[in-house]
Every structure is written in C-alpha cells, then in structure tokens.
Amino acid sequence: MSGELDGGPFASLTEAELRERFEAADYVADDRTVTTVDLALRLGRPLLVEGPPGSGKTELGKTLAEGFDTELIRLQCYEGLTAENALYEWNYTKQLLAVQADEGTVAGGAGTNGAAGAAGGHSGEPDTGSVFGEEYLLERPLLRALRSAEGRPPVLLIDEIDRADEEFEAFLLELLSDFQVSIPEYGTVSASTPPVVILTSNRTRGLSDALKRRCLYLHVEPPSFETEYEIVRRKVPELDAAVAAEVCSVVERLREESFLKRPGVAETLDWARAVAALRHEDADEPLAADEIERTIGCLLKEAEDVGRVDAELLERLRDAASAAPERVE
Amino acid sequence: MTVARSDGTETETPDFPAARQHLVTELIRFAAVLRRDGVAVPASGTLDAARALAAVGLADERRVEAALRASLLSETADGDAFDEAFPTFWHRLRSGLDRIATAHDGPSPEGGEDGEDRGTDDAAPADDSGDADAEDPGLLDDAEPPEMDADGDGDPTVRIPTDRRHAAGDRPTDEQRDERDGRRYSAVGESALVEADVPVPSKAEHAAAERFVDALSSLPGRRRRRSPTGPLVDARGALRASLQTGGAPIDLPRDAPTPSELRCCLLVDVSGSVLDTVDRSALLALGERVATSARDARVFLFDTDFAEATAAFSDPARSPADALRAAEIEWGGGTRIGHALDELRRTAPHAVDRRTVVVVASDGLDVGDPDLFTDGITWLADRADGVVWLNPLAVSPSFEPASRGMGDAAPYVDGLFGFAEARDLAEAARQIERHGLGGPIGYEHDPRRTGGEPEGGRGRAGDETESGDHGEGGVV
Numbered sequence: 001m002s003g004e005l006d007g008g009p010f011a012s013l014t015e016a017e018l019r020e021r022f023e024a025a026d027y028v029a030d031d032r033t034v035t036t037v038d039l040a041l042r043l044g045r046p047l048l049v050e051g052p053p054g055s056g057k058t059e060l061g062k063t064l065a066e067g068f069d070t071e072l073i074r075l076q077c078y079e080g081l082t083a084e085n086a087l088y089e090w091n092y093t094k095q096l097l098a099v100q101a102d103e104g105t106v107a108g109g110a111g112t113n114g115a116a117g118a119a120g121g122h123s124g125e126p127d128t129g130s131v132f133g134e135e136y137l138l139e140r141p142l143l144r145a146l147r148s149a150e151g152r153p154p155v156l157l158i159d160e161i162d163r164a165d166e167e168f169e170a171f172l173l174e175l176l177s178d179f180q181v182s183i184p185e186y187g188t189v190s191a192s193t194p195p196v197v198i199l200t201s202n203r204t205r206g207l208s209d210a211l212k213r214r215c216l217y218l219h220v221e222p223p224s225f226e227t228e229y230e231i232v233r234r235k236v237p238e239l240d241a242a243v244a245a246e247v248c249s250v251v252e253r254l255r256e257e258s259f260l261k262r263p264g265v266a267e268t269l270d271w272a273r274a275v276a277a278l279r280h281e282d283a284d285e286p287l288a289a290d291e292i293e294r295t296i297g298c299l300l301k302e303a304e305d306v307g308r309v310d311a312e313l314l315e316r317l318r319d320a321a322s323a324a325p326e327r328v329e
Numbered sequence: 330m331t332v333a334r335s336d337g338t339e340t341e342t343p344d345f346p347a348a349r350q351h352l353v354t355e356l357i358r359f360a361a362v363l364r365r366d367g368v369a370v371p372a373s374g375t376l377d378a379a380r381a382l383a384a385v386g387l388a389d390e391r392r393v394e395a396a397l398r399a400s401l402l403s404e405t406a407d408g409d410a411f412d413e414a415f416p417t418f419w420h421r422l423r424s425g426l427d428r429i430a431t432a433h434d435g436p437s438p439e440g441g442e443d444g445e446d447r448g449t450d451d452a453a454p455a456d457d458s459g460d461a462d463a464e465d466p467g468l469l470d471d472a473e474p475p476e477m478d479a480d481g482d483g484d485p486t487v488r489i490p491t492d493r494r495h496a497a498g499d500r501p502t503d504e505q506r507d508e509r510d511g512r513r514y515s516a517v518g519e520s521a522l523v524e525a526d527v528p529v530p531s532k533a534e535h536a537a538a539e540r541f542v543d544a545l546s547s548l549p550g551r552r553r554r555r556s557p558t559g560p561l562v563d564a565r566g567a568l569r570a571s572l573q574t575g576g577a578p579i580d581l582p583r584d585a586p587t588p589s590e591l592r593c594c595l596l597v598d599v600s601g602s603v604l605d606t607v608d609r610s611a612l613l614a615l616g617e618r619v620a621t622s623a624r625d626a627r628v629f630l631f632d633t634d635f636a637e638a639t640a641a642f643s644d645p646a647r648s649p650a651d652a653l654r655a656a657e658i659e660w661g662g663g664t665r666i667g668h669a670l671d672e673l674r675r676t677a678p679h680a681v682d683r684r685t686v687v688v689v690a691s692d693g694l695d696v697g698d699p700d701l702f703t704d705g706i707t708w709l710a711d712r713a714d715g716v717v718w719l720n721p722l723a724v725s726p727s728f729e730p731a732s733r734g735m736g737d738a739a740p741y742v743d744g745l746f747g748f749a750e751a752r753d754l755a756e757a758a759r760q761i762e763r764h765g766l767g768g769p770i771g772y773e774h775d776p777r778r779t780g781g782e783p784e785g786g787r788g789r790a791g792d793e794t795e796s797g798d799h800g801e802g803g804v805v
Binding site: 209215 | 380403
C-alpha cells in the first residue's frame with residue numbers, strides 16, 4: 001500500500017504551489033478541491049472525482065498535466081473495454097512474421113531469447129518464448145503510464161470509469177493499489193515513479209467498494225456564482241465583464257429549475273462563447289430575452305427542457321440577469 | 330506533529346503521545362458516528378484519514394474537513410451526514426488538544442502520561458457541553474457544543490431539528506411558516522422541490538416504525554393449516570373426516586393460520602398538506618423500515634405524479650431524504666390519489682397481491698377524478714390482503730372521514746389510523762398486534778382519543794358515538 005509519506009515526487013508540494021499551478025492553467029478550484037488534490041499527490045493515491053457532467057472533472061486531469069508540465073495519458077472508458085485495449089496487446093502480425101522468418105532463416109531473428117540461437121539448424125519448431133518479448137508488446141495507455149521514463153510522473157486520466165464493465169474495474173484494482181500489472185507471458189511491470197491517477201465518474205452506476213477504498217474521493221459540485229464568474233472571465237476573455245456576470249446569473253437561475261439535464265460549467269462556457277460570438281458592436285449591451293431564447297440550445301440539451309422555457313421563465317431569467325452586475329461589484 | 334492553539338498560532342504539541350491518542354480516538358469515534366448514520370466508510374478509511382491528517386496538519390478546519398471528506402466518504406449522498414457530524418468532531422478534537430496543551434503548561438495533578446491519556450480517552454473535555462456523549466456516540470447529535478472556539482473560524486453549522494408541524498395544533502408560529510400555513514388543509518399548493526431540512530429519524534422513531542412494520546408483516550395470511558391446538562374447527566376437514574364414520578363428525582380437526590410473512594407496499598403522499606402535518610422524520614423512518622425489513626417491499630411516492638422510491642429507501646448507504654431529493658419528487662402540489670393508484674396498477678401491478686398489505690400514508694384530500702379514485706381503491710382492496718391508511722389528520726380528536734376522498738376510501742380500508750408522529754405508529758402497531766387487520770382497529774379505538782389521556786390536547790372523552798365501523802368494513 002503506497003499510503004505513506006515516503007518522499008515521492010510530490011512530497012514537498014505545498015497547497016500554495018498547487019494553487020499557483022491551477023491559476024497558471026486557468027483552472028479555478030475551490031479550497032476543498034485544492035486540498036484533496038494536494039493530498040492525493042502527496043499520499044500517492046488515485047483520486048476518484050465524481051460530479052455531474054460538465055463540472056470540470058476531465059479538465060482537472062488535463063490541468064494537472066499542464067500544470068506539472070508532464071504527459072497526459074488518457075484512457076476513455078466505454079462499455080466492453082477490455083484489458084487488451086487498455087493495457088497491452090501482442091503484435092500478432094509481427095509475431096507471425098517473426099515465426100515465419102524463424103522457419104526460413106536459421107536461429108531466428110526473433111532472438112531476444114538465447115534459446116532460439118541454441119536451437120540452431122532445427123527450423124521446424126518455432127520457439128514460443130521468443131515472440132513474447134519487449135519488441136512484440138504494443139503498449140496501451142495503462143502500460144504506457146507505468147513504464148514512462150524517469151522524472152516527472154505522467155498524469156493518467158481514466159475517464160468515465162462508470163462506463164466500463166465491472167470486470168474492467170476489478171482489473172484496475174491491482175494497478176491502483178500497487179501501480180503494477182501482471183502480464184502472464186512477460187512478467188510483472190511496476191512503475192518506477194507511480195503516475196498521478198485521476199479517475200472520473202458520472203455516477204451512471206455505482207462503483208465497487210474495492211475501487212472506492214483505494215481512492216481518495218472528491219465530489220465536484222456546480223460552482224457558486226462567484227466561482228463560475230471567475231471561470232467565465234478566464235476562459236472567455238472576449239466577453240464583456242458585465243455580460244459575463246449576467247450569463248452566470250442566468251445559468252445559476254436555470255439550475256434552480258428541475259430540468260432533466262441541468263447545465264454544467266461546460267454549458268456555461270459554451271453559452272458564454274456563443275453570446276460573445278453573436279455580439280459585434282453592441283458588446284456591452286445587457287442580455288435580452290430573445291437573445292437568451294435563441295441561444296438556449298447551448299445550455300439545455302433535452303427537447304423537454306427546452307420546451308419548458310416559456311415567456312414566464314424567460315422573464316425570470318431576465319430579472320436574474322439584470323440583478324447580476326451589482327453582484328460582482 | 331503540530332497543533333494550533335485557539336489563537337491560531339501553531340505550537341509544538343507538548344504532550345505528543347496524549348495528543349496523538351486523542352486524535353486517533355476522536356477519528357475512530359468520528360468514523361463510527363458516520364457509519365452509524367449509514368455512511369459507507371471504507372474499511373481502511375480511518376487509516377487513510379489519519380495519514381491524510383498527518384499530511385495536512387490540524388491547524389486549518391477547512392483543510393482537515395477536505396482531507397477527511399476525501400478519505401472517509403465515497404458517495405456523494407453521504408455528504409450531508411458528514412456535514413452534520415463534522416462540527417462536533419472538530420470541536421471535540423480542538424478542545425481536547427487545547428486541554429492537553431494547557432494541562433502540560435499548567436500544574437498537572439498527576440503529571441504522569443497515563444493519567445493524561447486516560448483523561449483524553451474517557452472524560453469529555455471540561456468545556457464540552459455534554460459529558461454523556463463521551464460514552465455513547467449515539468448521543469453526539471444532540472450534544473452539539475453550544476459555542477465554538479474563540480478564533481471565530483468555526484461557524485457552528487448545527488442542524489436544528491425541524492419543528493414538527495402537525496394538525497393537532499402545537500405548531501410553531503415563526504414567520505417562516507406562516508406562508509405555508511395557508512395551504513395546510515387545502516389539497517392544492519405550489520410545488521416546491523424537497524427542502525434540505527428533512528430531519529434524520531431518531532432512535533425512538535425507528536423503534537416505532539419497526540414495531541409497526543413487524544406488526545404488519547407478521548400478520549397471519551388467509552391460508553390456514555391443520556393445527557391440533559388451533560383456535561377454530563376446520564369445517565371442511567371435519568366434513569371430509571366424517572365420511573369415514575358414516576357422516577358422524579367424530580374427529581373435529583382444528584386449524585390455525587399458516588404462519589407467514591406478508592409483503593408490504595407503502596404508498597406515501599408527498600403533497601404539501603400531508604408533509605406539513607406529519608412528522609417527516611417519522612415518515613422517513615417508516616419508509617426506511619418498510620423498504621429494508623419487509624419482504625419484497627415496495628415504496629412509492631405520489632402527489633400529482635407517481636414514482637417508485639424503493640431503491641432509495643432500501644439502500645442503507647443512502648439517506649432517504651437525499652433519495653427523495655435525487656428523485657426530484659416535489660413536495661407539495663395537491664394529491665391525485667386515484668391517478669396514483671391507477672399508475673400503480675399499470676406500472677407495478679405485481680407490487681400488490683393477495684399476500685401484500687398496503688399502507689397508504691395520505692390525508693385523503695384528493696383533487697383528482699373521483700371515479701378513478703373509487704376504481705383504484707376497490708382494485709387495491711380487492712387485490713391486497715389488507716389496506717391500512719395512515720391519515721395525519723386523524724390524530725385530531727374531531728376527525729371524521731368526511732372529506733370526499735377519505736369518505737370514498739373508508740369502506741375499503743381495514744384500518745384507518747392517525748399518523749402525525751412516531752408514537753401514532755406505535756399505537757397502530759399495538760392495535761394491529763392485538764386484533765389483527767380484521768378486528769376492531771383504527772383511529773377511533775385509539776385510547777388517547779377515547780380514554781381521555783390528556784396530553785397534547787388530543788384526548789377527547791365522550792367520543793364513542795362516532796366510532797363507527799370504518800375500521801371493520803374492509804376487505805375480508
């Protein structure tokens with residue numbers, strides 16, 4: 001169990017440093033997120049991030065990679081994802097060619113194994129050991145994360161783990177607790193520098209206790225008005241500040257409605273970009289009701305939800321928008 | 330390890346073993362409290378939490394909170410229980426550490442490490458409000474310290490129990506409630522999302538709910554079996570046996586109901602008129618109990634809509650209040666009972682069969698189609714082994730099933746009980762245990778109503794005239 005404070009690459013990391021790196025990458029994080037990520041890094045534990053879609057879970061992984069200037073290895077999970085897709089695969093074509101070449105030329109070119117040479121002259125029996133060497137191994141994301149070069153550990157982002165099958169989840173356990181995997185024909189591969197592992201989940205299904213036990217847990221909530229305003233200002237600088245406040249205020253109001261799919265931060269950013277793109281000379285005009293209505297598709301992604309936006313709701317959104325500029329003063 | 334004094338400065342802990350012991354004790358206690366509240370704390374959670382605290386230090390409440398949250402929780406829904414328990418933990422931790430620090434600085438009566446260790450383990454901190462909570466984690470909730478540390482960063486987020494609002498009259502009169510009072514007895518009201526102040530059921534409420542559900546699920550079914558000591562003569566068996574003796578019934582076999590467990594189906598009306606009058610935590614306790622202990626239990630919520638909530642109530646790791654919120658059931662907004670029963674019949678017909686006792690928690694103020702309602706309740710009564718109706722309005726001494734919905738339903742209901750708080754459930758359970766569903770049970774047989782127990786203004790003497798046969802004319 002790698003839980004000790006064992007002077008890993010992040011042992012000397014402080015929260016202030018981490019916050020700076022988030023700042024530099026334009027990632028607005030609240031205190032809880034910063035502390036939890038800091039802990040995950042310092043304890044060398046995987047971090048399980050849950051939250052509604054569009055709340056910046058994937059972005060967290062990308063930001064970490066960017067902030068620490070290291071490689072981001074991303075594994076997008078889906079139903080039917082197998083260990084072969086995620087971990088390693090044998091290069092069958094190359095193996096086959098090697099075996100055939102072995103038959104033709106004496107004492108095969110596969111030659112990672114001395115036994116192949118010793119067998120010399122007898123070309124009938126291909127040496128099974130020889131084609132399961134390093135050079136026939138096709139690295140997939142997980143193996144790549146474990147075998148990456150010395151120095152800065154890579155960030156391994158296992159995205160939407162809840163979409164993968166439970167078998168795959170169980171397969172991950174060894175990787176997450178010991179940062180090693182066992183390949184039957186090859187041996188055990190363990191990481192010299194454990195990667196930073198971020199798992200994200202949309203909670204489409206519950207994850208197993210065994211997985212959760214190995215991870216630190218972070219629930220990302222929809223941001224407050226202030227945080228969201230900050231995010232919009234950083235990510236969509238072309239939008240006028242007052243209009244950005246209105247945008248955030250409208251989204252905040254929309255989240256109070258019981259929609260099938262409530263808008264996340266990603267939707268807010270989409271909408272802010274849309275509003276900015278549609279405005280040319282009248283850049284600092286306040287949001288108008290028809291403008292909201294025309295672009296509501298950026299925020300609401302369900303036909304039923306869009307259908308619920310009527311004149312009354314638009315009026316309330318309009319009220320929320322007009323109250324916004326004072327809130328950011 | 331460093332700790333922060335209450336003035337915010339970090340000092341080297343003078344008595345390291347005692348402080349460490351205190352921290353570990355409090356951490357384990359905290360994890361136990363969380364587990365008791367249904368949080369699925371991982372087995373290694375305390376270990377991780379201790380490591381995490383070693384990493385972040387104990388100076389900053391928010392960092393400690395984030396660290397514990399990351400290591401002890403693994404479900405979003407558990408956040409509320411954590412929020413509730415954390416201030417107590419923090420207070421106990423800090424006051425204990427401060428005490429250890431001062432005890433070291435000042436003259437210590439015993440001076441020995443052992444003495445201080447003992448003090449850390451057993452005695453509650455001197456400035457803590459309740460000494461009792463040191464022994465029983467179960468009392469921690471009630472023993473919230475009255476004031477937080479002087480440094481002001483600990484805004485005590487104490488959960489104040491929701492005032493019980495029930496029909497008998499002892500309602501709180503603060504202004505916040507006033508606007509809701511308007512829809513107290515009206516079946517319609519504005520829809521509002523479930524509020525966050527749904528209280529956690531207490532131990533007594535759990536006990537009452539348990540007794541009620543046990544009483545229901547241990548009811549004898551209709552099937553009978555031969556029993557030499559049974560209460561009744563098995564007439565058919567006697568007739569058959571008499572054929573061997575030339576028609577003379579010499580053997581009189583007796584029978585008794587087959588011991589069996591009934592299934593339970595709970596229909597909860599979540600309209601404003603009900604939720605304002607019933608004790609919500611008792612209602613949640615009932616739902617939880619039904620979902621977890623009755624066989625094949627199903628729980629449904631309805632107001633103008635109808636939704637199943639069995640999963641939410643049966644998962645011990647989830648708080649049902651959260652589940653209600655997650656299901657986006659809206660409290661309030663009138664009731665269409667007939668519609669709900671119709672939905673039940675269409676979407677989950679197997680939830681009710683002849684081995685099921687159906688519990689309806691509703692005030693019967695139906696705003697839907699009366700024909701649909703009659704159809705629904707006759708179907709229900711016909712199909713189910715029994716129907717028990719818990720009506721929050723029936724706790725009132727002057728209650729009569731006069732409203733349209735309740736009047737229509739009364740003939741089909743085996744037992745109509747008042748239900749505003751946990752002890753009403755206990756009373757209903759007592760009656761069912763004693764008389765069974767076919768017996769004289771119901772609100773009119775409540776001794777608090779008939780016998781004139783004075784408390785709560787609920788007992789009313791001389792009430793016998795109206796105690797008609799509502800409770801008995803049900804399904805046989």
